[in-house]
Amino acid sequence: MKEHDIFIGLMSGTSLDGIDAVAVRFAPTFELLGSCSCELPSTVRDQILTLCTPGNDEIDRMGKLDQTLAQLFADAALKLMATLNLSADQVTAIGSHGQTIRHRPEHGFTLQIGNPSLISELTGITTVADFRPRDIAAGGEGAPLVPAFHKALFSDRQHPRIVLNIGGMSNITWLPADQSQIVMGYDTGPGNVLLDGWISAQQQRSYDAEGCWAAQGNVDAQLLDQLLSLPYFSKPAPKSTGREQFNMAWLQEQMTLCSCTSAPQDVQATLLELTARTISDQIRTFLAEGVSDIFVCGGGSHNQTLLKRLSQLLSPIKVNTTDALGLHPDWVEACAFAWLAKQTLNGLSGNLPDVTGARGERILGAIYPA
Known part of the structure; x- marks a missing residue:
């Protein structure tokens, strides 16, 4: 990677109020290049809420929502890129948190959807996602990261x-x-x-x-x-x-x-x-x-x-x-997942074992190449 590499971070949190997108540079110093927030359609928000409710599980609905959310995540990244006049080859990677629909570290799993393969396909940018499961696999909570x-x-x-x-x-x-x-x-x-x-x-x-x-x-x-x-x-x-x-x-x-x-x-x-x-x-x-x-x-x-x-x-x-x-409170989490993508691509740990309870530092995330 180059010193002035640009990373995009994507975040949709438990509040379901929208998808936050940031473009950042980490070297030679941290710089927030731009940000945007895209509202989740009410129909998608309702689907997430239903899927998040224990007792209303249905794998088919999850699979369809996985694709819908990926399209929305990709759209948020492309909207930000258009605003900043950035082309896909100028962005090193997207770090996508995905949408958590179940977090059960006590049972050894956590699940975030928003198909990163589709995000990579739609944007033409390497996408790093699925950050939490590796920490859980090492005995951690997978959160907070x-x-x-x-x-x-x-x-x-x-x-x-x-x-x-x-x-x-x-x-x-x-x-x-x-x-x-x-x-x-x-x-x-x-x-x-x-x-x-x-x-x-x-x-x-x-x-x-x-x-x-x-x-x-x-x-x-x-x-x-x-x-x-x-x-x-x-x-x-x-x-x-x-x-x-x-x-x-x-x-x-x-x-x-x-x-x-x-x-x-x-x-x-x-x-x-x-x-x-x-x-x-x-x-x-x-x-x-x-x-x-x-x-x-x-x-x-x-x-x-x-x-x-x-x-x-x-x-x-x-x-x-x-x-x-120096960083607006709305963009901190999205910046964090851009940073986690950078850590992953550099082969560096993204977790703090004293925070999550994992057995040690781990490289988090899976890489979905462009």
Whole structure:
């Protein structure tokens, strides 16, 4: 590979709000060349949600959706390339996360769809995908993978930092200033997934813009205690989670167990408090290490009510977004998968065993040549 090679990263997260595409250069210094976001068609979003729901599995539907998503991923890459006037021979590789439809590390598997062979065929660009299974094969959780990228891009030798990604799920990365110390990271629990699911069920809106609806409600302490009793929250790292655990069926079950009759906006306020509490409780374990800054990325970075609550819970720690580090919070994950593609092509590891629990460093991903 050449020093000025360009990589494209593609990401569609648990929130199902769209496909993010970035073009980046990693040498001689990191540079975000451009980015775009492509909304998932509502029909495709509904298909993903159905396929993600345990009990509604059908292999034929998965196979068809695998092709549909690949076309959409390829379209996102081609749209970005057209915007930047890039030809296929100018792009070294595409790193595609794919769409997770089942994450079961406890059973030794994870499944992301969005056929990388078809992406490569449609774009004419080598595509690297299927990053998570190799880590799971080595005994790891397969997630989160972004802490390795956070370490490469955001570490500071003077000050320890925490990077907080709030997507459908939330995960934290602790970046020590002392490079001899281990980087830690794991999923803390739900991010936007329950908030989005509840407002969709109650108001047919895909998300609570800036947390305004949650701000109108009051926290139901009994419901919050019931939700916080889930053993996952006290489980030691390494750990990862997904829609298999945090979904509307689980929420309804918990509301029934505590005989919750709260107004819908109060439930929304309680779900926001759940996200804030489960994040802040975990971050507090690192405060003794001298952390003074937390940098937030992901869709949750736009939820001002949530960020305000995190600031209250973590005071005097400053809560910023990764904008302060030079990378817009919307594009961090897509950049991470462009970086992982680079690692794969260079024959370098993409996982952090202390984060995922794998037996050692592994080269992640499968390469689908142009």
